[in-house]
Amino acid sequence: MISVYYFGAISLILIGLYAVLVKKNVLKMLIGLSIMETGVNLLLVSVGYISGRSAPILSEGIGPNQAVDPIPQALVLTAIVIGVATTAMALSVAMIIYERYGTLNVEEIRRLRG
Amino acid sequence: MNGQYASLLIALPLISAFFVPLIKGAGKKAVKYYLVLITALQTGIAAWVFQQVYTSGKPIIVMAGAWRPPVGINLYIGHFAALFVFIVALVSFLMAVFSVRAIQVEPIDKYAMLFLLLMLGATGMIATGDIFNLFVFMEITAISAYALTAYNKTGEAAEASLKYIVLGGIGSSFFLIGIALIYGSLGTLNMAQIAQLAGGMNATVAQVGLALIVFGLAVEAELFPLNAWAPDAYQAAPHPITAMFSAFVVKAGIYAMARLLYLMQAVGSWHSVLKLLVVLATLTVIVAELAALRQKNVKRMIAYSSIAQIGLIALAFALGTQSGVDAAVFHMVNHAIVKGMLFLAVGYVAMSLGGAELENFRGLGKRMPLMAFGISVGAVATVGIPLFNIFWSKIRIILATLDVGYTWAAVLVLTASVVEAVYYFRLLHVIWFQGEGTKTDENIAIGLMVLFLATLVIVIGIYPDYAWNIAQKAGADIFNVADYIKNVPLMGVGA
Numbered sequence: 001m002i003s004v005y006y007f008g009a010i011s012l013i014l015i016g017l018y019a020v021l022v023k024k025n026v027l028k029m030l031i032g033l034s035i036m037e038t039g040v041n042l043l044l045v046s047v048g049y050i051s052g053r054s055a056p057i058l059s060e061g062i063g064p065n066q067a068v069d070p071i072p073q074a075l076v077l078t079a080i081v082i083g084v085a086t087t088a089m090a091l092s093v094a095m096i097i098y099e100r101y102g103t104l105n106v107e108e109i110r111r112l113r114g
Numbered sequence: 115m116n117g118q119y120a121s122l123l124i125a126l127p128l129i130s131a132f133f134v135p136l137i138k139g140a141g142k143k144a145v146k147y148y149l150v151l152i153t154a155l156q157t158g159i160a161a162w163v164f165q166q167v168y169t170s171g172k173p174i175i176v177m178a179g180a181w182r183p184p185v186g187i188n189l190y191i192g193h194f195a196a197l198f199v200f201i202v203a204l205v206s207f208l209m210a211v212f213s214v215r216a217i218q219v220e221p222i223d224k225y226a227m228l229f230l231l232l233m234l235g236a237t238g239m240i241a242t243g244d245i246f247n248l249f250v251f252m253e254i255t256a257i258s259a260y261a262l263t264a265y266n267k268t269g270e271a272a273e274a275s276l277k278y279i280v281l282g283g284i285g286s287s288f289f290l291i292g293i294a295l296i297y298g299s300l301g302t303l304n305m306a307q308i309a310q311l312a313g314g315m316n317a318t319v320a321q322v323g324l325a326l327i328v329f330g331l332a333v334e335a336e337l338f339p340l341n342a343w344a345p346d347a348y349q350a351a352p353h354p355i356t357a358m359f360s361a362f363v364v365k366a367g368i369y370a371m372a373r374l375l376y377l378m379q380a381v382g383s384w385h386s387v388l389k390l391l392v393v394l395a396t397l398t399v400i401v402a403e404l405a406a407l408r409q410k411n412v413k414r415m416i417a418y419s420s421i422a423q424i425g426l427i428a429l430a431f432a433l434g435t436q437s438g439v440d441a442a443v444f445h446m447v448n449h450a451i452v453k454g455m456l457f458l459a460v461g462y463v464a465m466s467l468g469g470a471e472l473e474n475f476r477g478l479g480k481r482m483p484l485m486a487f488g489i490s491v492g493a494v495a496t497v498g499i500p501l502f503n504i505f506w507s508k509i510r511i512i513l514a515t516l517d518v519g520y521t522w523a524a525v526l527v528l529t530a531s532v533v534e535a536v537y538y539f540r541l542l543h544v545i546w547f548q549g550e551g552t553k554t555d556e557n558i559a560i561g562l563m564v565l566f567l568a569t570l571v572i573v574i575g576i577y578p579d580y581a582w583n584i585a586q587k588a589g590a591d592i593f594n595v596a597d598y599i600k601n602v603p604l605m606g607v608g609a
Contacts, residue, residue: 013287020280033283040290047298072297075246079290082253086286089260090279093272100269109273 005046012039026094026104037083041076048072117174120163127234131227138223146214149226153207160203167196182605184304190243194588198240205361206233209354216353231258239366246303256282262355263347274346281333281343289330295323306602309595313380321383334367336421338398348417353461360420360453372431391432396523398425403530413470423449430511433518440589441510448503455567456492459485477549484556488564493538495571503574
């Protein structure tokens with residue numbers, strides 16, 4: 001049976017992908033992109049989960065053998081920051097687009113064609 | 115000198131990017147010359163690394179924090195990385211000089227910062243030996259590229275940037291899923307250890323992981339279904355940035371793809387991923403050449419031509435043979451020189467005449483002979499006429515394709531070259547045989563850069579042996595994975 005974490009993560013990725021591909025509003029597309037990134041992050045941490053173990057912080061009573069895999073957590077920390085930076089960049093571009101075109105509908109944002 | 119100094123290739127642009135706001139206090143001119151100075155320094159370091167690697171024949175392994183791989187992150191500056199880090203630095207230097215004239219819009223300090231970060235990201239992508247570090251450097255490159263595409267603040271620039279962000283966001287998510295699959299299956303992120311363990315990987319997981327990574331990198335590398343952002347971004351970005359996109363940002367993406375593909379040669383389902391890439395690459399060449407045929411904007415036309423050349427490189431990488439990889443590396447070098455020159459000359463013309471529409475290029479041969487000469491050499495070289503550098507690499511790619519037995523791919527790619535000749539010669543006709551005009555002043559520095567690059571094109575065209583030797587060594591660096599594993603001093607973990 002597929003673990004509920006893997007199932008949830010893949011569903012989030014697919015929901016995000018669906019929103020990016022189908023929605024016409026730029027902001028909704030960006031929300032989709034964000035959901036997709038969240039799904040990927042969830043997938044990454046669930047890869048490192050070892051059933052029954054605790055957070056990988058060395059302290060009284062918790063040694064290296066009772067902790068989950070710490071590497072995916074470092075990866076996710078990096079990936080979250082990157083995701084936020086991308087979203088911030090995309091939102092500022094969306095602002096410029098709204099100023100210049102007066103719309104956020106992707107079907108009307110079509111000045112570049114060749 | 116100690117090889118660990120090669121880490122300056124990453125450290126120098128990063129530190130200098132942070133100093134830009136301080137330099138801004140000394141005036142706007144100062145920022146531009148600071149950019150020139152830093153890129154010149156970077157070129158010096160890259161030249162030293164290049165000379166070290168090629169004289170000793172041994173790669174430089176930089177270990178972060180003296181932790182031995184696979185525990186720490188390592189940089190692997192082998193023959194390929196040394197060559198391309200040098201090209202990245204050199205092109206950046208030329209474009210920094212060009213930026214002094216070409217960038218008049220504010221804010222210049224942010225431009226300089228993003229410029230340095232773009233160079234840093236591309237250098238890191240080429241030099242790194244760790245798959246997640248590759249992702250981080252790819253995102254540094256991508257985010258600075260998004261911001262630089264939108265730099266002109268026109269509606270078109272924002273539109274191009276938005277397309278790039280959405281596609282790039284999906285691509286990087288796919289790439290990260292691929293990393294998660296590989297890490298979940300092998301338990302390591304170090305490229306050398308991945309190569310060592312790849313043989314025992316579950317064939318289905320490997321196939322899905324590799325395919326996701328190829329798709330994720332295809333956005334950066336401009337392969338067919340995912341390259342819709344590229345012509346828009348090339349048209350709307352500032353002129354020096356367009357040249358940098360074409361000369362090395364794309365190359366970094368395609369190199370990362372090739373490196374990861376060849377690391378996993380031992381995987382059972384490897385050949386099916388290669389077949390996917392052959393199809394994508396051939397489609398890229400054909401679609402881009404046909405699209406270039408009906409362009410009215412010269413910058414956009416050359417952008418499509420650039421995508422088509424990348425398709426050729428991807429095709430050669432997808433063959434899975436030594437000769438194909440060598441030819442691909444040779445084509446990468448040649449294409450970086452030629453497209454750097456073309457975008458430099460076209461960018462200068464568009465800057466002085468206010469736009470890159472084909473109308474503006476009428477009678478350019480009489481008005482700006484030096485730029486017209488540069489564009490002509492670039493155009494003739496791209497088509498692949500003998501005695502110019504791309505002829506040699508193109509013919510090697512075709513021969514390597516025929517060797518493997520993909521006759522259909524070779525035929526389609528050659529047909530596309532005929533289409534390419536049509537639109538380039540139409541451009542040359544407009545430049546030399548139409549319109550009238552009197553000679554105008556050309557900037558001496560930019561004229562000299564164009565002449566320098568044109569000389570390189572012709573010298574490599576007449577004496578290809580020296581450059582071909584370098585390309586062969588760099589190709590062996592990618593293809594010969596056993597040597598790659600041997601060169602990285604892996605700690606005895608899991609092996």
